[in-house]
Structures are given as C-alpha cells and as structure tokens.
Amino acid sequence: MKYTYVIKRILYSVFVFAVVITLNFFIPRIGVDDPAERYYPPQGNMSEIEYEIIKQVTRKQYGFHVSTWQQYTNYLEGLSRGDLGSSFRPGSPSVLGLILERLPWTLVLSVSTMLIGLITGVLFGVLAAVKRGRWQDTMLLNASTIMIALPSFFIALILSFYLGFELEVFPAYTDPNMVSSFSWALESIRRVAQNAALPVLSMVVGSVISYAQGTRNAVIAVTNEDFVLTARAKGLKQGTIRYKHILRNSMLPIVTSLGMSISGLIGGQVVIEQVFNWNGMGTLFLEANNSNDYPLMMGIMILLSGFTIVAILVTDLVYVLLDPRVTVGDKR
C-alpha cells in the first residue's frame, strides 16, 4: 500500500537527519582535543597560564568542560528545544536568532529564482520540444552546452559589470540600507526588488536553461511513446493530447530532477550572495567561516541539510502521487 511507503520514507529521512546531526557535531572536533582551542587559537603574545585560564572560561561558557559524550547529549537536547547553541561572536547571540534574521532574505532570492526558473524553463522546454529540429530547439541545445560550463558567479560578475556599473540599470552591490530600513511599504519593497534583480538574474539564467532542456527532453521522449500514437489514432484533439497525455507524463522526470538539484542550488546561492554582498544566510555562513564561529557554521549546516532532506522527501512523495506505478521499496 502506498501509505507504508510514505511512512517508510519519512522514517528514513529522520534517520538520515539524525546521522547528519551527529556528523555535524563531530566535524568541528576533528583534529582537536579541546574545542576551546578552536575558539581561541593560541596566540603568541600570551603566556601559558593566561591561555589556560582563557580556555577554562571559554569551556565553561560553551559547555566544553564536560565529556564529549555529555556534550553530544546536551547538543541533542538543545536541538530538540530548537536551540542551536550560542555563536562565538561577541555577546554570544543565539545561533538560531542570527539565522532567522537572515533567512527571509535568502528566501527572497531562492524562491524567486525557483519560481521564475521553473515556470519560464518549462515553457521554453515545451516550445523547444514542439519545434524540435528547428531553430528554437537548436538554440536551446547550444545554450545548454554553453551554460553547463559557465559558472553562475561568472555570469553574476558580467551582469554586475554591464547592468550594474556600465549601464547602471540595477545596483551592483546590495544597498546596506535595504535591510535596516525595511518596512512593508511599497518604496521599501521596490528597493528590495531592485537590489535582488541582479542576483536573481544571475541564478535564473542557468536555472531556466536547465529546466528547459530537461522539459524538452522529457516531452520528446514521451511524445515518442506508443500511447501517444494511440491518442492520435483515437482522433483526440491536439490540445488534449498535449496536456492530458504528454505533459502529465513528462512531469515525472522533471519532478525527480527538481529534488536532486536542491543541494547544488544552495551552494550556488552562497557564492552569488557573496558577489553582490547580499545579506542572506550565504554571507552569514561565510562570515562564520572567516571568524571560525563553529556553532554558527554548524547551525547553518543543520538547517540547510534539514531543508534539503525535506525538499527531497517532498519531491519523492509528489512523485508517488503523480505516478500510479510506484510501489513500496521503489528507489529512483
């Protein structure tokens, strides 16, 4: 029954998440006996004793003074309460708080890119499939081969250069006031949109082309299937055939690839945020990395992993919904 499959899948995701959390916990502890050293690496102008005292204080503060196993259970306990720990920053703000502050901004970019990319991409893909062999199709193919080799940050730089500096259509660097003076007023929203234009554009280009190519391939593959011939032999109208028969079957491979591409999208976004100095989780992560703020880094990693797990789970379940052939134990 399909329900057992769903439950199995969800349990499996939980298991994966548990392993990821554990990994997350141990990674910053690689190669060091004392996590406090990570926080405060020994510096030349300090005596041994001073360093020891500082480490003691640090340990107490961040809970490193207990055994590793105890730290682990504390960590898990904290997670279950939604506490991701305290950042190494001055003032030890809550990791969760820092993340939540920046999360919406990252979402602005990701959601926009995904929506625009998906819709435009699928449309172009269908067009290319219908006009296969003609210029629309070949153009897509050429664009695909080129786009695979062009990193999104390169595109970002070029766009930033031309549209940002030369033509000054959009701001090349994010306005720092965009965040601080944000309100739900139209003017403020417009400012966000303007600043978001180039980052989204850089990410969307690759996204559109890849969805388009995927859709085009799926549609053509489906069009060559026997049941499409049957549909034609039944005298169904062209529109009916396209939508009810071809498109409904083409969606399946597209849904799968959607889930798969999530982790790549996250990585790409980190770089793009950096290029435009966009105030999102990506830049937060890089900041954390630069200051060796492990709790913050690991907190973000957990969140991102969790998000990926959910995304893959959702696409799997959507697939199950769409394809009546999938049964228990089916692996892609």
Add this chain to the structure above:
Amino acid sequence: MKKIRSIGAFIQRIWSHKQGKIGIIMVGFLVLVAVLAPLIAPYDPYDVSQRAAKGLPPSSHHLLGTSISTGQDIFSMLVYGTRVSLIVGVTSGVCIAFVGSILGVAAGYLGGFVDSIIMRIVDIMLVIPTLPLVIVLTNVLGRDFWIIILIFVALGWTGLARTIRSLVLVLKNSNYVKAAELAGASRWHVMVRHILPGTSHLLIMSTALSSAGIMVAEAGLSFLGLGDPTAISWGKMLADAQGGGALLFGAWWWILAPGLGIFLAVFSFMRLGIVMEEIANPRMKQTSSVYKIFKSLDSSYIADVFNSMDEYEQLGVTESAGGGETRETNA
C-alpha cells in the same frame, strides 16, 4: 592486452566523431598550455620581483594588463591558472573514478550489508549541501592544495558509485559473469576481471565529466577566497578582479580572461565526456539529424525513387513484358 586495445579503439572512435575531435584538440591544447606555462607566459606571476605597476591596461608589454591589487601580469596568471585547474580537476576526476568504481562495484556485486552501508552513506552525503560542507572541511582540515583535492574526492564519489552500481546490477546477470561464477571463480576475481572491465567506458566518461565539475567547484571555492592561498587559480583571479575594483574601473578584460579560461576548460572536458557517452550509448533517435536530412533532401532523387516503384498492373490474360516466359493462366 585486450583492455588496452579496446581503450585505444575507444579513443579512435572519439577522434572520428565530429565533436570528439574538437574535444580532444581543446583538452590537448589546455594540457599543452599547462605544461609549457613557463615558456608561454611572459612573466612568472609567482616571482614578486616581476611585478609591474598596478592597474595597467592591456598593452604590448602586458597583453591583458596588470592586476590592480598586485601589479601581476594578468596574461601570465591566466596561463599559470591552467595548471591549477587542470591538476585539481583531473586528479580529482581520476581519484573519484577509482573510489566510485570500487565502491560502486562492491555495492552492486556484493549486495546485502555492504550495499546497504554504501548506499546509506551516499544518501547521507547527498543531503548535505556540497559547497558549505567543502567550506567547513577546508576550515577544519586546512586549505592546502592536496587537502582540497582530497575533500573534493571524498564528496564527489557518490554520484559515480550510484551509476556504477546500477550498471553492475545489470552486468551481474549477464552470461559471462554467471559462467565465471559457475566455474568457481572467487568473488574477487569476478569483480576485478569481469565486472570492472565492463564499466570501463563509464569510468572514462565519468572522469571527464567529474573533472569538469570539480573545476567549476574549485573555481567557486577560490573565488570565495577559500582555496589554496598560494596557488594562482582562475577563481581567485575573479575574486581579485571584483575585490580590486575591476568593475569600478571598467577593467573588463580582467574579469573576462579568467572567466573564459574556466569556461574553456570545463567546456572541453564536458564535450569529451558527452561524446564518450554518445559513443557508449548510441542514441537511436537522432531527431535533429532527421531534420538535417530532410533539409538537404534532393527532391528529384526522391521523385525518382517513387517513380521507380510504379508499374502497370496487368489485368486479365497476361502479356509478356519483354523477354522471358510466361505462363498461361486460368482467367
């Protein structure tokens, strides 16, 4: 012996493929540039004494000008950057092929416990976003050139392992494998001598494609400033360009050059990989070629073909159609 011959034949086929020729030439060109870098580059970018004035525009002395931040010759940096990309890309690609194939074959052939473990690991690694993980690992393990390659390999084998495993599942059931098993060959023997060669095409193709992917990843990492600080990498050049104000000062060549370098390297390896895939799995439905054929159709030839099929039907009693015997029939 046979394996080498078949690889040689494989390379020959790539060469005879239209796109394959281009791929091989491009990759060859890049390798040449990387190897002969000291001869091609007019300056040694690693040599501090060879720095010039900062921010010079392109001239006959400095084909692409000098960097705004350090005064290094951009063209030379471009040439030397080939080395980093190629070494990181190809080494990672080859190592990924090793690790991925071993684990994929083990998972596919041995099945059971081994398979579960390996596939669980794959699933878990799939879920953690790659670039952030690479960043964390470089933080914890160091940013040395070889450590970075190690990290790429450690994260990159998963995709290949999966694909190989699927192939192995199919090969497991092929006749020659079953024959070997029946003849009492040890599992080890079957895996190494029978299954592994069956995946060779896939491996070579994946090496090309992985290398391409790793080169992009390395560029991204260096761009973020998190790559090996001592290496000259195209990604780093792009970061310097942006940080050094290339955009502000309109030094577009500074951005274009390394970007095109990345593009060229990735593109050529990808092309090679795609050609190899096409050769390994000949696609029967070449729709675009059908259109090409139709465009270049000789209509008079087709008309002749049709006309040659025509014939006159003879009804009733037969007449001889010139020569040869005929038989009287009952009308």
Add this chain to the structure above:
Amino acid sequence: MKQMLKLRNLKVVFPTNYGVIRAVESVDLTIGDRECVALVGESGCGKTVTSQSVMRLIESPPAITRVDSIEFDGKEIKDYTPKQMQEIRGKDMAMIFQDAMTSLNPVMTVGNQIDEMYMRHQGDAKKAARKKTVKALELIGLPEPATRANSFPHQLSGGMRQRVLLAMAFACLPKLIIADEPTTALDVTIQAQVLKTLRGMQQGCGTALLLVTHDLSVVASSADVVYVMYAGKIVEKAPVKALFTSPHHPYTVGLMAAVPRLSDEKRKFTQIPGTVPHPARKPSGCYFHPRCEYALEQCRKEMPPLRKIGPDREVRCYYPLRVGGEERE
C-alpha cells in the same frame, strides 16, 4: 459488396543517413464492407507502415508518403486536413495496437481513456461517457467492468489490457478497425480468446477489419481475404481458403511450409533460406529472387508486376506455382 476502403498506390520512404529506406512500394488494398482482410508478412516487410498510413498516422518527417488515393467509405481522405482526420479517427476508423502495456497511458485509468472517446466523438459529459465505457468493457468480456474501469493499465493482466484496447477501438462503432498484431504479445491461450472476442465484435458490430499479422494461424481462423507482403510489396492476394489450399507465390508457399503441423510426418523444419533484404538495399528485379528456388534470369532483371490470375487472385511472380492445377518444378 460496398468497398469500405480503397487504398491505391501507397508509397512510403524514410530517408536516413544510411540511404533511403523503401518501406512501402506501390501497395493497393481493398477492404469490403464487413470484410476481414489479413495483411501478412514478416517483421520489416512494411505492413505496419501500410496499416498506419491508412489512418494517415505516419508523420512526415521522418517519412515521405505518396499515395494516389485513399478512399474510405466513399470519401477521398488523402487530402484531409489534420482537423478532418481527427474527426474520423477513433470515430469512423480505429486502430488496435500490438503492445497494450505501452499503448495505454500509464498515468490515466483505463476508464478515463475510454471515456475520452465518447467525450470527444459523441459529445458526452463525463457521467454519460462512463456509463457507455462500462457497457463497452462488459461487452468485451472484462469482469467487474465498473470497478475495473478505475484501474491503471499496469494493474491489469496482459489479456485484460488487450481487451481494453479492443473496447477503445470499438467504442464508437467505427466502420473500419485496423488491428496491428493484436495477439502477438500475448500467451497462446489468451491469444485464442482475444481473437475470438475480436472476431465476434467485428461481426456483431458489422465493422470491416484489417488484420495485420505475421501469424498464419491467426489468418486462417479469422480472415476472409489475405494479402501477402514481402519487402514492401504485395506479392499475393487471395481469398483465405484458396490461399491455404493452393498458394501461388513461392514466398507464400515457403511461409506455410515453415509452420509445423501435427499431421506432418517426422520431417525436418523447413525454412526459407536466406534473410529478408535490408530495407535500404533491396535486390534487383524481384525482391524475393535471392531466396527463391525457382528463380530464373528474368526474375533477377526486372520486378514482376502484380498480375490478376483469377476473379479474386493476384500474384507478383513471373512463374507462379500451382496455377492451372500444375505444379511447376
């Protein structure tokens, strides 16, 4: 008897990188009202392309088609626009395909796929269509038609799926049904059942049937008239009984000899020597001459025309066998 279908001079070629594939070469086909005509030949002889061309389903790329006339139910349909063809397909002429698993949409229930026919051609709303669908499934011999209609194709057995194809074809009571190897993909026992259903439906609904197959037993049990095809050309046409009792073309003789019969004494399997010619590289003269034990010089030089040798018999051979009661040796 009124002619339901008159196909004249059909030619179909496929240009490829390896040469021009001559799939169908000057084929004429006539099907009378309520008649069952069999089109027999090995794989690759062009019979599927011919049958699909009747409904004009062959697309132009990748093929190039020429035909003098396709007269269906008294109307010339060779120049019908796509819209006009969509009107008659499914309604006046329908097709049953070979592989029911791949010929049905895997994500739609079988009920919905038949409902489609009624909604499209008879303007029914969903409820009315479903009533008719259930009736059709019942007629075709599907147990529990009302619940089965909500099944997906992969949930049905092979035989049931084929019956669904039958139901879909007969749904709007068309005047002509083309069945392309309708039983080939089935087990032998199911084959007989499905054939029986097919023949029963055909006679009950009064449709003409074009049965495309390579299986002579199917022909023997169901057909009225038989066309034998080889390498794109019709080589023999005869009423079924006459074909089996006295085949004229050496190829036909070969086909029948190759079917082992229980009544045979312990004889070795006879096979027609050689293989079917590559569709892009056909022999000169008569296409069958390299494999024909009776071939003479003329057979190598020029393609024999299709000659009428009786009121309903035609043969494409310079030296047809057993004509006039004489065995040629």
